[in-house]
Amino acid sequence: MNNIDVLVTYLVIGLLASVALSIIAVKAKVIRRGAIPQSVLVGTLVTLSGLPSVLLFILFLLYSTIVTRLGKEPKIKLGVAYDLEGRGASQVAAVGFTPSVMAMVSAVTYAVNLTTVAKIFLISYVASLAATSADTWASEIGVLSRGNPFLVTMPKAKVTPGTSGAVTWLGELSSLAGSTAIALTYLALNVVFNNSPNWVKFNWSTVNPTIQLILLILALGYIGEVLDSLLGALTQPKYYCDRCGMVTEQEVHTCGGRTRLIYEPRIKLSNEDVNLLTSLIVAVTAVLVALAFSRLLG
Template identity: 30%
Template sequence: MNWSLRRALAFALVATLSLSAPFLGRAAAVPFAVVAVLGAVVTDGWLFEVFSTAQDRREERLRTLVAFALAAAVVGLLVPLFEVPVGVFVASVLVVGYGDLGRRLVLQVRENRTLSMVGFVVVAAAAAFAGQAAVASFTDGAASYPEFVFVAASAALLAGIMRAFFVARDDPLVLATVALLLWLFAVLAPLSELPTALAWERVLVALAVTSAFGWVSRALGATSVAGMFTGVFLGLLAVVLGDYGWFIVLVSFFAVGSLSTKFRYEQKADRGVAEPNDGARGTGNVLGNSAAALIALLLYAAHAHVPLSGDVFLYAYTGSVATALADTLSSEVGGLFDAPRLVTTLERVDPGTDGAVTWQGELAGLTGAGVIAGLSFLLFDIGTTGAVVVVAAGVVGMTADSLAGATIEGRRLGNQSVNFLATLTGGVAGGLLALAVGLA
């Protein structure tokens, strides 16, 4: 067993201390507080050798272990203070603790980044599921196994995505983010009102379909490894928190957007307007175009807790996705044509200039918004007026993207931030227009 695998196993064993939470009650944080203290005082010896990272060895302090233990202790304190379910605490800690073990086990066999991320997600999800099941058995609580699978898979995917960008020393950030997500799911309980058979169908179909789409997108070079897992994560949430229709709308954006990116890619590369990395979209790009839709989806799932109809958030969701596809097609198609004009002054500029538009690109963008509106018409029975609202929201968001590109992109904000602002604008426009015309 090499050094890295041994350290990962040691962290996984520390994470297993979370299973004592059902017995400790309000003192769930104590075992991790003790580990943090021990980690702070150990500076050499076999214990230091087992837990130390390369950076720890240089600094002669077990800072990584201390940070992980303190983060787990803080989340443990939330259990009595804010009545956070014990299962949330256990699953959050186990996902972070066991995920890296899964990654290291794969790397022992084969040096492959994609497979190592799969190992992270699979082992983390298995540990989180087992932890929730154990908590239910320890406390004689209701065992909602479909919910356990959904929570475990969501937590593992989110942790895996974050781990692709951060190092072990960022365990506190990953742990806190996963815990907040699972706490939200505990409040929403999205599967609790479904019959058990239907809940199982929703979760298993969601995992199978989103994983298949993720694999295909990766195989076709449409996404990076992290982008693939981000797409699977968003798709899983769309199916479970919304329904199959919500997923179809989202995946249609990914599919059509990816095809448009590959369309005449070499020609766009020669013109300097092509997406980098051979058109493979990473997590930043996926989230920049989908984060607003995710917010609308979460608000839809929580509409019983907010003073607005769920239909408002349906139009916000479709409006943000319509914006994403409209903006993508506008850029990918418009970049192939000469003589673009700056949207703010209408002066001629070079192709690829932020905020530049062509009439061909605008027409393509309108078509993209129409595609999402047509799907929404079929899937959500929103009627002709509702479809017009979705198209209008997409055009508003696409225009906002062009205006932001001409004024603030590159100076204050990057491309992904501008994409988020544009899709957020389209989503807000969709919700407000639906309210204005009496659809919600």
Template identity: 30%
Template sequence: MTKEHRKRLLFGLFLSSGIGLLAYKRRSLSRGGVAGATITGTATVGAGGWPWGFALIFFFVSSTLLSHFRVQDKERTAADKFSKGSQRDLAQVAANGGVATGLALAHGLARSSTTKELLHAGYLGALATATADTWATELGVLSPHPPRLLTTGEITAPGTSGGITPLGTAAAASGALSLGLFSLLLSLKQKGAQYFPFLTLLSGFAGSMIDSVLGATVQAMYYCSTCQQETEQPIHRCGTHTRPLRGYSWCDNDVVNFLATLCGSLIAAGAYGLSVILARKER
């Protein structure tokens, strides 16, 4: 391990643990979430580098701010739909950042410059998907228009997994593009950086749509006979044991988020690889 790697690891540990503790005090992370965020941040900065770490911070800070935006309105509108609140736990951190962290570690071990570029593109795709999905969820639930299931177009209740609204869709695109523009500013001199906004918009938006499809088809949803409401909770907040409504019991929102970020990373890496091939043919 080089001196630069050790320096980045220490900085990543200091920065991620500090942000994690601050988020814990603000009830944005649970204790497990702090541990997950610290591991994710340390590994990402240490193996990926400074731009990777700051892109991760952009996702976390923007998502945290939006999760606390008009939180009372969200609770009144869709509290029964969410299995977890605004305080993210270890599973949620792993679901949203696990793929990105794995790609950062792979980048630290890679020797080929082309491989490193593809891994960076995949990293941005995973992070763009997580950003797009979070922005869409946190803002879409406040839409004045009722959501429709992406798979059937049927009107559904706010907060239902798989439901989309014009506001949520715009938020998804904005979140994905914002991450790309931010990453471009961090990596102006890096080869291929000019593609970052396009890559994140494409992969992040596509990944968030995949998330909605999975949410509407395979994610476990339950029904509380006492309150006569759909929920993601096997045991409703009223204490009633809910009955399965659709999806698979093993596929909760965390699994869906992990699969969506994985798809987003593959889309971004594939798009970047294609752009490199086309650029070589034009020479």
């Protein structure tokens, strides 16, 4: 069976498996029913890149689900328990578009024997997952911080938890942990699947490229979260509650008082738009860095 035949086989298997897994994900409240088409598309494209890529994506979803459900009661009280019933269609598309496209391009280029290009796009796939993981961990764990969050663009202002662009030190540490989780999972899968044909294999004859590649993924993931926070702060309106002395995105604050507009962005983006843009920037950066340092590919 040649590479093209394998690709077609993966496509069929991926479609069937993605339908089944999406239905399970709805029942487990990982996604909502309306997100099934997007979930199936993302899952199918990721499957094209082989079993290691699929396992990495499944573990990424598992990690994200666990941190989302941490501190359920405090999140409900704060009014930030948005994803406890599962992610919606726009969220699945924003989170899954970039890594699934990178995985697909990697698979297709490998099938036509462009092996180095395939490896570069596979690194981009992993890096985009690391960035999304970093953002999710920062948001879901950071909101539980006892300290007041602050905007990256207004560090002295008190900010309502859950506001786009708001960060905490706990959230930043969690972001680094989320990126590290993907990098280390990638490392573990490389050990297990080191003979997989379309999976980036380390050059174990020297440890330095291995460490550099892991650090690259970890760094890009964390930088992606910082960029996400910055874009969130710059592209969404901010209001001020005089009663509470806090910055928020709500025209009526949680205290019941009306707020006044203090920042109107020239370009407005939704959370999903910011997530998608960030993952695209990280993915493209990963491609450029991998091209510049192709020796990392082994």
